[in-house]
Amino acid sequence: MNKIKIAIVDDHQLFRDGIHSLLSKHQEFEIVISAEDGKAFLEKLNEGNHPEILLLDLTMPEMNGFEVLERLKKKYPKIKTIAISMHDDGNYIMQATRGGAHGYLLKNTDEDELLKAIYTVLSGNKYFNTEISQRMINIISLEGVSPKKLSPKEMEILVLIAKGHTTKEIAQKLFISTRTVETHRNNMMKKLEVKNTPELINKAAQLNLI
Amino acid sequence: MNKIKIAIVDDHQLFRDGIHSLLSKHQEFEIVISAEDGKAFLEKLNEGNHPEILLLDLTMPEMNGFEVLERLKKKYPKIKTIAISMHDDGNYIMQATRGGAHGYLLKNTDEDELLKAIYTVLSGNKYFNTEISQRMINIISLEGVSPKKLSPKEMEILVLIAKGHTTKEIAQKLFISTRTVETHRNNMMKKLEVKNTPELINKAAQLNLI
DNA sequence: AAAAGTATCCGTATTTATACGGATGCCAGG
DNA sequence: CCTGGCATCCGTATAAATACGGATACTTTT
Numbered sequence: 245m246n247k248i249k250i251a252i253v254d255d256h257q258l259f260r261d262g263i264h265s266l267l268s269k270h271q272e273f274e275i276v277i278s279a280e281d282g283k284a285f286l287e288k289l290n291e292g293n294h295p296e297i298l299l300l301d302l303t304m305p306e307m308n309g310f311e312v313l314e315r316l317k318k319k320y321p322k323i324k325t326i327a328i329s330m331h332d333d334g335n336y337i338m339q340a341t342r343g344g345a346h347g348y349l350l351k352n353t354d355e356d357e358l359l360k361a362i363y364t365v366l367s368g369n370k371y372f373n374t375e376i377s378q379r380m381i382n383i384i385s386l387e388g389v390s391p392k393k394l395s396p397k398e399m400e401i402l403v404l405i406a407k408g409h410t411t412k413e414i415a416q417k418l419f420i421s422t423r424t425v426e427t428h429r430n431n432m433m434k435k436l437e438v439k440n441t442p443e444l445i446n447k448a449a450q451l452n453l454i
Numbered sequence: 455m456n457k458i459k460i461a462i463v464d465d466h467q468l469f470r471d472g473i474h475s476l477l478s479k480h481q482e483f484e485i486v487i488s489a490e491d492g493k494a495f496l497e498k499l500n501e502g503n504h505p506e507i508l509l510l511d512l513t514m515p516e517m518n519g520f521e522v523l524e525r526l527k528k529k530y531p532k533i534k535t536i537a538i539s540m541h542d543d544g545n546y547i548m549q550a551t552r553g554g555a556h557g558y559l560l561k562n563t564d565e566d567e568l569l570k571a572i573y574t575v576l577s578g579n580k581y582f583n584t585e586i587s588q589r590m591i592n593i594i595s596l597e598g599v600s601p602k603k604l605s606p607k608e609m610e611i612l613v614l615i616a617k618g619h620t621t622k623e624i625a626q627k628l629f630i631s632t633r634t635v636e637t638h639r640n641n642m643m644k645k646l647e648v649k650n651t652p653e654l655i656n657k658a659a660q661l662n663l664i
Numbered sequence: 665a666a667a668a669g670t671a672t673c674c675g676t677a678t679t680t681a682t683a684c685g686g687a688t689g690c691c692a693g694g
Numbered sequence: 695c696c697t698g699g700c701a702t703c704c705g706t707a708t709a710a711a712t713a714c715g716g717a718t719a720c721t722t723t724t
Binding site for chain 2: 256257258259261262265266303330332350351352353354355358405406407408410438439440441442443444445446449450454
């Protein structure tokens with residue numbers, strides 16, 4: 245029967261080798277691509293040997309995992325990506341999932357879980373273990389009903405507030421009226437669904453905005 | 455000549471195997487212990503075969519890396535530990551360093567760096583690469599001149615402030631006077647060397663206090 | 665073309681935080 | 695035993711944030 249074609253993209257050879265040797269113990273897998281960054285991977289893809297499953301590191305030089313996801317979505321939508329990352333931060337997981345990942349694993353995953361993830365995704369489902377799901381749920385609940393992005397000016401003011409500046413100081417620093425600062429702060433509070441400034445800073449920190 | 459005796463402690467076999475096979479390529483190393491948690495490691499230590507270098511994961515069940523460090527400090531001070539962790543957070547690094555680690559590596563380390571770390575620590579120096587050092591410096595500068603811990607009551611009030619409660623609400627919730635809340639808040643601001651409450655929350659988030 | 669978002673700014677009023685000072689009593693550390 | 699930390703609470707005053715409402719003009723999105 246046909247082997248399951250796997251690609252590995254990770255800038256650390258130690259990890260690629262580890263995954264490679266683990267999967268090589270299983271006859272049903274064939275590693276068709278092993279690349280050290282997104283750019284090299286996409287070049288090898290163009291040569292025609294397509295995987296069904298991609299094990300993709302997110303933090304890489306040259307072209308990171310998010311950019312790879314974006315390209316794959318357009319050019320090779322049938323390839324199913326399992327993100328593998330050092331980062332257990334919920335914001336990271338959400339970004340990868342929104343970017344099209346079919347699964348998410350931490351780099352400390354074990355053999356059993358890796359296999360389970362591959363088979364789950366191969367069968368058409370998503371694979372996110374309990375811990376990963378919890379972190380996603382946490383971020384989703386933090387984001388609130390309708391997650392909104394802060395505008396550039398809001399971000400600028402948010403950072404200054406977090407640094408301890410008062411509305412008056414910020415107004416002077418940015419050459420705008422104190423009322424303008426107040427309005428921006430109020431708008432941010434509404435967007436992030438918080439009641440006051442300490443809670444705004446806390447939420448921004450949790451959402452990795454600052 | 456004598457081989458360099460190495461121990462590996464990590465709850466993920468994939469990682470232990472990876473390190474094992476990497477080091478096995480080098481004749482000068484001998485892996486004398488490979489354990490999946492601190493407890494198993496200490497038991498094997500008691501059997502008498504001591505490593506010079508310990509590669510130690512920090513997050514493990516049963517007995518985590520910090521507890522191992524603490525035990526080693528007392529019973530086997532000659533063993534030099536290189537912490538290997540998923541976590542690049544400065545607070546983690548500081549905790550491991552204060553706990554006695556002679557070096558710190560992320561789990562995405564490569565072969566060259568792993569070897570460099572081992573030899574550096576073996577020669578009596580500490581090994582922290584540029585990125586790790588930067589994060590330590592960042593935390594040190596965040597902690598300020600004389601880092602102080604917050605008292606249990608202060609922590610309790612800090613969490614409530616971060617959740618958006620006012621001084622009045624916190625006083626009612628904890629059955630204390632608003633002046634008490636004000637005093638605690640003021641003390642925290644002094645301890646963390648910040649000018650106001652938003653900066654307090656921001657700094658607490660950066661120091662992973664909330 | 666219309667609607668929404670962004671950035672700007674205002675008046676008035678109340679609530680909240682901050683600032684300066686002070687205090688007592690208990691407990692742990694030196 | 696003395697010192698310092700912790701937890702408690704106070705008076706008075708000022709500064710800052712929040713709350714309610716409003717506005718214009720430009721840019722982006724629908």
